Amino acid sequence: MIAMIDKINNERISYRELFVASLKTARKLKDLGIKEGDVIGIVSDNRLEYFVPVLACFYLRAIIHPTNSSYHISELKQAYSNSKPKIIFTSNDKMEKVAQLQNETDYIKEIINFDNNYLDIVKGGAILESIEKSSDCDKKTAAIVSSSGTTGHPKSVVLTQGNLKFIMRNSKYLILSYSSESTGIGILPFYHIFGLMQTMTILNCRAKTVILSKFEPVSFCEIIEKYNVHLLLIVPTIADFLAKHPIVDKYNFKSVNDIVCAGAALGYEIQTILEKKFNCAVRQVYGMTETGVATVCVLGKKCKLGSCGTPVPGVEIEVIDAQTKNTLGPNEPGEICVKSVQVMKEYLGNPEATRATIDERGFLHTGDIGYFDEDGDFFIVDRLKDLIKYKSFQVPPAELEDVLKSHSEITDAGVIGVPDERAGELPMAFVVKVKNSKLSEQNVIDYVAERISVHKQLHGGVRFVDDLPKNSTGKLLRKKLREML
Incomplete structure (x- = not known):
C-alpha cells in the first residue's frame, strides 16, 4: 500500500517501506546515543522521507523539532537556541547552512542528509528490535514546533504525546474525513503544525499523500483530478486561487465534496464563491500552534457564513473582556481563551511567556478577539496581538x-x-x-x-x-x- 507519492518525480514510498525505514533510523539514532528526551531537528522541504525521523523519534520517546527550511542561519540559531538538537536531518540543498549551524554551535553531534548518509541507514542498517512502553507517556514531550506566540520572536511550543494523541483522534474521527481509500495533498509545510498534523492523520487513516513541496497551480489541479481528491485542506491564499483563477475550470473537480480552510479567516466573498463552484460545504477551522491546531471547527456540513463553527469535543472556550477579565455572553466580542488536553505544555525555556499565556485556571489566552452567537457558533473578528x-x-x-x-x-x-x-x-x-x-x-x-x-x-x-x-x-x-x- 502506497503511503506517499512525490508529484514532481513520481517517486513513492509504501507503508511497509516507511515503517522499516523508521525502525532502521530509530536503531541508528539509538546507536548514536539518542535516548528519551533528546531532541532531533529537521530542516527540509516536504519530501517522502520527512516522516521517517518523526516516527523514529516516537519509537525512542525522543523529541522531534522541525523548522522552516527557508530560515536563514540566524533564524535557525534562534529556533534551536533552547531545544539544542543533537542530530539534524536535512537535504542537499539545505546542507550548507545546517553545516554552518553545526560549526557555529556546540550541540549538533551529527547531520543526517536525506540525499546522502541517510541512504546508508535505510539500505544496510539494522532494525530497532523492540519499543519500550511507558505508563506515563502522555506527559512526555513529543514535539517542539516553532510559533510566534503572542508577541516578540518565534517561540518553541512544547507538545506532549498526550497532546498529539488527542489532536489526532479529533482530526481522524471528527474534522478530516479521510479513509484508507482517500488521497490527501501534501502542500502544507510539514514543519508547520497544520501540515504536520494533517499528514500524521492521513498516515493514521492509512490513506495516501501526494507531496507538492511548493504550490504550483497546474500540479495542484492535476493531483485533484488524477487522484479524485475529495477533501481539500487549504489556507486562504489557495482558496482565493480556487475561487478566481481561470485554470481551475479546465480540470474535473467533481470528486471534491469537502473543503476545510484554516490558517487565517476566510472572507465571505471567497467562501460563497467556493460553495457555489464546488457545490459543497466550505468549513473553517480556528486554532493556533499553542492550542494544538483545531479548537473550533464546523463539524457538520451546514456552515454559517463567516463562522468557524463550534468548539471540538474536549475543548472549553471562554470569551472574556480583555480589560476586566469578566466572562462575556453571546454576541459580545472579547478575547478567546481555550482550555483543553490539546493545549501546549509550555513555551520551551520561556516560563515568563508561558505564565503570560496560560493563566492559573489552565486557560490559554489566544490574543484573538471573537464572539459566539445564540447557537454557540464562533466568529473571529480581530486580534489583540500585533502579529x-x-x-x-x-x-x-x-x-x-x-x-x-x-x-x-x-x-x-x-x-x-x-x-x-x-x-x-x-x-x-x-x-x-x-x-x-x-x-x-x-x-x-x-x-x-x-x-x-x-x-x-x-x-x-x-x-x-x-x-x-x-x-x-x-x-x-x-x-x-x-x-x-
Whole structure:
C-alpha cells in the first residue's frame, strides 16, 4: 500500500517501506546515543522521507523539532537556541547552512542528509528490535514546533504525546474525513503544525499523500483530478486561487465534496464563491500552534457564513473582556481563551511567556478577539496581538524591527501589517533614517530580504518618517502607525 507519492518525480514510498525505514533510523539514532528526551531537528522541504525521523523519534520517546527550511542561519540559531538538537536531518540543498549551524554551535553531534548518509541507514542498517512502553507517556514531550506566540520572536511550543494523541483522534474521527481509500495533498509545510498534523492523520487513516513541496497551480489541479481528491485542506491564499483563477475550470473537480480552510479567516466573498463552484460545504477551522491546531471547527456540513463553527469535543472556550477579565455572553466580542488536553505544555525555556499565556485556571489566552452567537457558533473578528498574518504565517513585527534597526543608516523602525485581499496582510515598515542618508525604499527592502525568510519580508513596502509615535515609556504605538496609512 502506497503511503506517499512525490508529484514532481513520481517517486513513492509504501507503508511497509516507511515503517522499516523508521525502525532502521530509530536503531541508528539509538546507536548514536539518542535516548528519551533528546531532541532531533529537521530542516527540509516536504519530501517522502520527512516522516521517517518523526516516527523514529516516537519509537525512542525522543523529541522531534522541525523548522522552516527557508530560515536563514540566524533564524535557525534562534529556533534551536533552547531545544539544542543533537542530530539534524536535512537535504542537499539545505546542507550548507545546517553545516554552518553545526560549526557555529556546540550541540549538533551529527547531520543526517536525506540525499546522502541517510541512504546508508535505510539500505544496510539494522532494525530497532523492540519499543519500550511507558505508563506515563502522555506527559512526555513529543514535539517542539516553532510559533510566534503572542508577541516578540518565534517561540518553541512544547507538545506532549498526550497532546498529539488527542489532536489526532479529533482530526481522524471528527474534522478530516479521510479513509484508507482517500488521497490527501501534501502542500502544507510539514514543519508547520497544520501540515504536520494533517499528514500524521492521513498516515493514521492509512490513506495516501501526494507531496507538492511548493504550490504550483497546474500540479495542484492535476493531483485533484488524477487522484479524485475529495477533501481539500487549504489556507486562504489557495482558496482565493480556487475561487478566481481561470485554470481551475479546465480540470474535473467533481470528486471534491469537502473543503476545510484554516490558517487565517476566510472572507465571505471567497467562501460563497467556493460553495457555489464546488457545490459543497466550505468549513473553517480556528486554532493556533499553542492550542494544538483545531479548537473550533464546523463539524457538520451546514456552515454559517463567516463562522468557524463550534468548539471540538474536549475543548472549553471562554470569551472574556480583555480589560476586566469578566466572562462575556453571546454576541459580545472579547478575547478567546481555550482550555483543553490539546493545549501546549509550555513555551520551551520561556516560563515568563508561558505564565503570560496560560493563566492559573489552565486557560490559554489566544490574543484573538471573537464572539459566539445564540447557537454557540464562533466568529473571529480581530486580534489583540500585533502579529501580522501573511498567508498562513505569523510574522512578529519585533523581529523585523530588530533587523531594520541593525542597519547603520536606520535609527528607528516600526512594522505593521497592511490589509491585502490575497495574502491577508503584508508586512510594511515605517523607517527613520539617519540625517542626510540617501537610503532608498528598495535599499531597505533588499536589506531585510538578505537577512530573513521570504514570508517575513517587506511585501507591503517602506515609508520614511521623521519619528515614530510612542507612549511615555517608549513603547511603539502601532495603532497610530495604522492611522498614518
